[in-house]
Amino acid sequence: MTDAQGNDLGAEIREIIAQEGPMPVERFMELALIHPTKGYYTTRNPFGAEGDFITSPDISQMFGELLGLWAAQVWGQIGAPGFVRLVELGPGRGTLMADALRAAKAAPEFYDAIHVDLVEASDILAEQQRQALSGCGRPVSWRRSVEEIPPGPAIFLANEFFDALPVRHYVKTPEGWRERLVGLDEEGALTFGLSSEVEPYLKINAPDDSVLEIGAAAQRLMTRIAARIVIENGALLAVDYGYDQTTLGETLQAVKSHEFVDPLAEPGEADLTAHVDFSALGRAARAANAQTFGPVTQGDFLREIGILHRAEALKAHATPEVADEIDLALARLTGDGEGEMGTLFKVLAVTRRSVENVPGFAGDDAAS
Numbered sequence: 556m557t558d559a560q561g562n563d564l565g566a567e568i569r570e571i572i573a574q575e576g577p578m579p580v581e582r583f584m585e586l587a588l589i590h591p592t593k594g595y596y597t598t599r600n601p602f603g604a605e606g607d608f609i610t611s612p613d614i615s616q617m618f619g620e621l622l623g624l625w626a627a628q629v630w631g632q633i634g635a636p637g638f639v640r641l642v643e644l645g646p647g648r649g650t651l652m653a654d655a656l657r658a659a660k661a662a663p664e665f666y667d668a669i670h671v672d673l674v675e676a677s678d679i680l681a682e683q684q685r686q687a688l689s690g691c692g693r694p695v696s697w698r699r700s701v702e703e704i705p706p707g708p709a710i711f712l713a714n715e716f717f718d719a720l721p722v723r724h725y726v727k728t729p730e731g732w733r734e735r736l737v738g739l740d741e742e743g744a745l746t747f748g749l750s751s752e753v754e755p756y757l758k759i760n761a762p763d764d765s766v767l768e769i770g771a772a773a774q775r776l777m778t779r780i781a782a783r784i785v786i787e788n789g790a791l792l793a794v795d796y797g798y799d800q801t802t803l804g805e806t807l808q809a810v811k812s813h814e815f816v817d818p819l820a821e822p823g824e825a826d827l828t829a830h831v832d833f834s835a836l837g838r839a840a841r842a843a844n845a846q847t848f849g850p851v852t853q854g855d856f857l858r859e860i861g862i863l864h865r866a867e868a869l870k871a872h873a874t875p876e877v878a879d880e881i882d883l884a885l886a887r888l889t890g891d892g893e894g895e896m897g898t899l900f901k902v903l904a905v906t907r908r909s910v911e912n913v914p915g916f917a918g919d920d921a922a923s
C-alpha cells in the first residue's frame with residue numbers, strides 16, 4: 556500500500572516477512588513508529604488538533620511550567636549540582652521543554668546549571684524542537700538514544716514516551732503460551748498469528764486466548780536510566796497513559812486523526828501505543844537499586860505541585876474567554892471525566908535511595 560507521500564512501509568514489512576518469516580509484534584511496532592525513513596514519527600508532525608492526537612503540553616503551558624518547577628526543586632533535593640543535564644525523552648514539538656525552561660528561570664541557580672539533552676528518533680520532530688527552543692538561553696544537544704548522553708547528573712522528563720516503546724504479546728493456547736507474530740495471510744496481507752513454539756518459562760494459568768503484554772523495551776530502558784541515576788545522580792519523572800498493577804490483557808492501539816484504527820492496516824500512518832505498566836517500570840527501577848515514588852494519578856500529582864495556584868495566577872491577567880480556556884485545560888489535565896486525563900494518566904518518579912522526598916507524591920509512601 557502506497558499513500559500520498561509515497562510511504563510504503565506496509566510493502567517493506569510484507570517483503571521482510573516474505574523473506575524472513577513472521578515478526579514479533581515488538582519489531583512490527585518499532586518499524587511502524589520509528590523506521591528511519593517510513594515510520595510514523597519519522598515522517599510527520601502528528602500533534603495538535605489537525606494531527607492525530609493532543610498531548611498535555613499542547614493542552615496548556617501550565618503542564619510544562621510545573622514540570623520545570625518540579626525539576627528545579629528536585630535539583631535542590633539531589634544536592635544542587637553545578638552542572639545538570641535536563642533530559643527529555645521523546646520531546647515531540649518541544650513545547651514541554653520550552654515551557655519548563657521558561658519557568659525554571661525563576662530558580663536562576665538551577666537554570667544556569669542546565670544543559671538540555673533531547674532524546675529523539677525523528678529528524679522532523681528534532682527540527683520542530685530546534686525552533687521551539689531557539690533562544691531558550693541554555694545549550695541543547697540532540698541524542699538518538701539515552702546511551703548517547705554523556706555522564707553527569709541528569710533529570711529525565713518523559714511525557715507520553717514510554718507508551719511509544721514496542722511491546723511483546725504472548726497468547727495462551729492449550730499447549731502453553733506462544734508469542735504473537737505479524738505474518739501474511741493467503742492474499743499476502745498483514746495478519747496476526749502465533750509462533751509455532753511454546754514459551755517454556757511462561758507458566759501463568761489463564762483461560763485460552765488470554766494475552767500477556769510485556770513492555771520489554773520500556774523495562775530495559777528504565778533499568779538503564781535507574782542504574783545511571785544511582786551512579787551519576789539525578790532523577791526521572793515519567794507521565795503516561797497506564798495502569799498501576801500488572802495484569803493480563805492487551806492495550807496495543809492505533810490512532811489516526813483522533814480515531815481508533817486497525818494497527819495492521821496502514822503501518823507508519825497511524826500512531827501505535829500500548830498503555831504503560833507502571834508497576835513493571837517501578838520494579839525495574841528498584842531492581843537497579845533506585846528508589847521509586849508513585850505511581851500516583853496525574854490529577855493528584857499536578858494538584859500537589861500547584862496547578863490550581865498556577866491557573867489562578869494566569870486567570871488574574873486573562874480576558875473572560877481566556878480564563879474559560881484555562882479552566883477547560885485544568886479540567887482536561889486533572890479531571891476524571893470522559894476524555895479527561897487526571898486519573899487515566901499516572902506519574903512515577905525515580906531517584907537515588909538517599910533522596911527523602913520529591914514534590915508531588917505526598918499521598919504516597921516511597922515504595923522502597
Ligand code: SAH
Binds near residue numbers: 699
Ligand atoms: N512528549 C511529547 C511527545 C510524545 S510522542 C508530548 O508530550 O507532546 C512520542 C515522542 O517520542 C515523539 O517525539 C517521538 O518521535 C519520540 N519517540 C518515539 N519512540 C522513540 C524512540 N524509540 N527513541 C527516541 N524517540 C522516540
